[in-house]
Each structure stands twice: as C-alpha cells, then as structure tokens.
Amino acid sequence: MEFFNIGTGELVFLVLLAILLVGPKRAVELVQQGGRLMARLRREWMAVQRDVLSEVQALKEETLGAVEPSLREDLRRVAEETKALEKEVQAIGRPAGSQAPRGKGEAPLPQPVGPGEDMAG
Secondary structure: OOEOOEOHHHHHHHHHHHHHHHOHHHHHHHHHHHHHHHHHHHHHHHHHHHHHHHHHHHHHHHHHHHHHHHHHHHHHHHHHHHHHHHHHHHHHOOOOOOOOOOOOOOOOOOOOOOOOOOOOO
C-alpha cells in the first residue's frame, strides 16, 4: 500500500515510533484524530467533486441551449436542400423498367449496382 509515497513497512515503523514517543494511550487518540481528519478530507473532496460536476453540467446545458437554435436551422436547411435534390433527381431519372428510345448504334444504359454487388455481376 502506498500513501504519500510511504510503503507499508515505513508506515508500521512510524506507528511504532509514535507509540514509543507519545505512549500507547496518546498514540490511540492520535490515530483516531487522524482517521477523523481523513474522513473529513474525503467528505470535503466529494463535495468539491459534486460542485465541479454540477458546474460542468450547467455549462453544458447553457452551451447546448445557445447552439441548439443554430443547429435546428442548419438541419432544416439541409432537409430542404435534400428534398430539392430528390425532386431534381426524380425529374431527370426515368421510372424503373422503362426504356427511352435509343438511336442507331447507341449502347444500352448500364444498370445501377446495388449494395453488396460488384461490377462483375
């Protein structure tokens, strides 16, 4: 176990040294105080994390709220352009199965290739 770059053996040595220096009763009190301090630090750290996460979430919502109208407008414009292109393609294209009259010597038009098919057929 590493805690502040102190290994387990070093930690045991420090605990034994504390017991020798301050006595067993006072050493127990110091360990209890240290435990309470660590618990308080952990609670404070968790509170800081919650505050930071809530601020990040608020900024995210604020940013999305500011960008959303622009994104909706872009999406509407793309949808309109797509419909216009579909109408243009339908106006140019012929219904499936119909053949336009060909002049002499004209080669037949190639058939469209579907997904998963290759040009070799």
